[in-house]
Amino acid sequence: MLELQNISIAYGEKEVVRNVSLRAEKGEIVGIVGESGSGKSTLIRGIIGLLDYPGKIIEGKILLNGRNIAPYPAEKMREIRGKEIAMIFQHADLSLDPLWTIGKSFYESISMHKKISKQEAMACAAERLKLLSLKNPEKVLNLYPHQLSGGMCQRTAIAIAMANDPELLLADEPTSALDMTVQNQVIENMMSIREQRGTTILIVTHNMGVVEKMADKVGVMYRGRLVEWGSKDEVLHDPKHAYTQSLIRAIPKMDGTLPQAPERCIYE
Amino acid sequence: MSEAILEVNGLTKVFGTKKSQHKAVDNISFRLEQGECLGIIGESGSGKSTTAHMIAGLLKPCSGEIDYKGRYLQMIFQNPIRSFSPRMNILDSLCEGLLYQSDLPRKEIRKKALEAMDMVKLPRDYARRYRSQLSGGECQRAAIARALMIHPDLLICDEVTSALDVSIQAEIMQLLYRLKQSMGISLLFISHDIALVSGISDRVAVMHDGKIVETGDTMALIENPKQDYTKELIASVLPVYGEKEKIMER
Numbered sequence: 001m002l003e004l005q006n007i008s009i010a011y012g013e014k015e016v017v018r019n020v021s022l023r024a025e026k027g028e029i030v031g032i033v034g035e036s037g038s039g040k041s042t043l044i045r046g047i048i049g050l051l052d053y054p055g056k057i058i059e060g061k062i063l064l065n066g067r068n069i070a071p072y073p074a075e076k077m078r079e080i081r082g083k084e085i086a087m088i089f090q091h092a093d094l095s096l097d098p099l100w101t102i103g104k105s106f107y108e109s110i111s112m113h114k115k116i117s118k119q120e121a122m123a124c125a126a127e128r129l130k131l132l133s134l135k136n137p138e139k140v141l142n143l144y145p146h147q148l149s150g151g152m153c154q155r156t157a158i159a160i161a162m163a164n165d166p167e168l169l170l171a172d173e174p175t176s177a178l179d180m181t182v183q184n185q186v187i188e189n190m191m192s193i194r195e196q197r198g199t200t201i202l203i204v205t206h207n208m209g210v211v212e213k214m215a216d217k218v219g220v221m222y223r224g225r226l227v228e229w230g231s232k233d234e235v236l237h238d239p240k241h242a243y244t245q246s247l248i249r250a251i252p253k254m255d256g257t258l259p260q261a262p263e264r265c266i267y268e
Numbered sequence: 269m270s271e272a273i274l275e276v277n278g279l280t281k282v283f284g285t286k287k288s289q290h291k292a293v294d295n296i297s298f299r300l301e302q303g304e305c306l307g308i309i310g311e312s313g314s315g316k317s318t319t320a321h322m323i324a325g326l327l328k329p330c331s332g333e334i335d336y337k338g339r340y341l342q343m344i345f346q347n348p349i350r351s352f353s354p355r356m357n358i359l360d361s362l363c364e365g366l367l368y369q370s371d372l373p374r375k376e377i378r379k380k381a382l383e384a385m386d387m388v389k390l391p392r393d394y395a396r397r398y399r400s401q402l403s404g405g406e407c408q409r410a411a412i413a414r415a416l417m418i419h420p421d422l423l424i425c426d427e428v429t430s431a432l433d434v435s436i437q438a439e440i441m442q443l444l445y446r447l448k449q450s451m452g453i454s455l456l457f458i459s460h461d462i463a464l465v466s467g468i469s470d471r472v473a474v475m476h477d478g479k480i481v482e483t484g485d486t487m488a489l490i491e492n493p494k495q496d497y498t499k500e501l502i503a504s505v506l507p508v509y510g511e512k513e514k515i516m517e518r
Binding site (some may be wrong): 035036150179180181183184206207208209210212213236246247248249250251252253254255256257258259260261262 | 311312404433434435436437438439441442445460461462463464466467468486487490500501502504505506507508
């Protein structure tokens with residue numbers, strides 16, 4: 001469904017993503033893990049065409065159902081964005097317009113891609129909110145982002161992203177700003193979306209626990225490169241690369257031991 | 269039982285007006301022994317930071333007692349970059365406290381600052397840098413060095429690794445553990461991550477809606493939680509491979 005072939009992304013002279021290739025089939029959940037600055041966010045921003053200036057895809061192909069969307073100009077990406085690929089962000093409250101009700105955000109998102117009356121859009125929005133098992137969807141539509149809790153906000157953002165039934169959902173650290181218990185709820189939501197709509201999900205996170213819970217395939221990024229790629233069992237259970245091994249050792253465990261700090265060296 | 273460095277009795281903080289009141293911290297009591305690490309866990313809004321702020325004297329309690337028997341205490345915050353002045357370099361930030369707290373000559377204080385940087389393994393040439401020139405992890409090291417300048421007996425760590433990556437988080441945890449072991453500093457370690465707290469704390473207090481719902485020795489509490497809320501917190505930890513089976517057995 002989605003295939004990246006030798007993607008390299010640079011900000012001016014600085015190459016941030018180097019030669020990354022990966023594949024996601026329909027209905028698969030792919031987790032990308034790595035530290036800050038490893039290029040994981042840049043990679044998914046590149047896929048949806050939301051790179052900050054002067055970021056640019058300098059090499060490679062992004063195949064979405066066989067179409068290479070990497071060279072698409074901004075206007076053409078707008079047609080795809082929201083309809084075929086949608087994205088959710090770390091700070092859901094900041095990604096929604098503070099002056100708009102949730103309903104208006106929904107309407108904008110839907111009316112970008114098809115002619116629809118406000119009433120129809122609201123019905124569609126309420127249905128999406130129900131998909132995420134939010135209570136009182138009609139009431140939520142009349143609220144502003146600041147009236148929602150962090151977890152509610154993120155779930156609403158997911159519902160808006162799903163408004164046009166995209167085939168691919170990109171998630172950039174969707175649970176990092178949330179409490180542990182709320183985090184689980186958001187993960188359950190994303191997994192049920194995959195279940196019901198067959199959406200392919202690409203999730204970027206530094207939380208290995210999240211990846212362990214939801215991903216089918218895992219990629220590990222380090223200094224712009226994809227250093228490890230495979231099924232979840234292969235990567236988390238039997239990591240080949242020294243960096244992945246050290247990353248797994250650094251995860252806090254609940255057995256009363258301290259997490260182990262990786263040695264400061266550059267892995268080849 | 270060794271000597272307590274901190275005793276908190278019936279501490280309460282109420283926010284809001286007469287009409288709408290919110291009890292952020294509701295009549296909590298605990299004690300912290302010399303050289304011990306007490307972990308405080310709970311979700312956002314459970315009152316853990318408010319408790320920390322009251323102990324550090326940054327907030328006035330509405331009622332209750334805080335009996336601190338040590339000389340100095342220091343607090344380290346969640347966002348290391350924002351806890352430094354943007355217009356002061358790291359060396360000046362480190363020295364600032366002692367300039368007011370002691371009569372030591374400036375030269376002596378600078379020497380101490382560089383020693384503190386050695387202690388947290390921050391290269392000495394970082395002294396002239398500003399906060400924007402440091403990464404999150406480096407900045408948190410600098411914040412710990414600054415806290416060490418006056419030789420505190422107690423360090424209050426309020427979500428000190430929440431803004432950091434897992435690998436950097438591991439480094440900071442190792443550093444705090446080293447300080448606790450080698451200098452005998454007592455720690456009040458606040459976090460929402462029970463797995464993280466378990467690594468460093470001798471005892472853990474679970475906070476929920478402003479109350480301490482459960483206290484106990486770390487491993488005993490994790491293996492045999494009494495309260496439903498504690499069980500929920502433990503269940504919400506997403507274990508990574510290998511551990512899952514272990515936890516499932518319980």
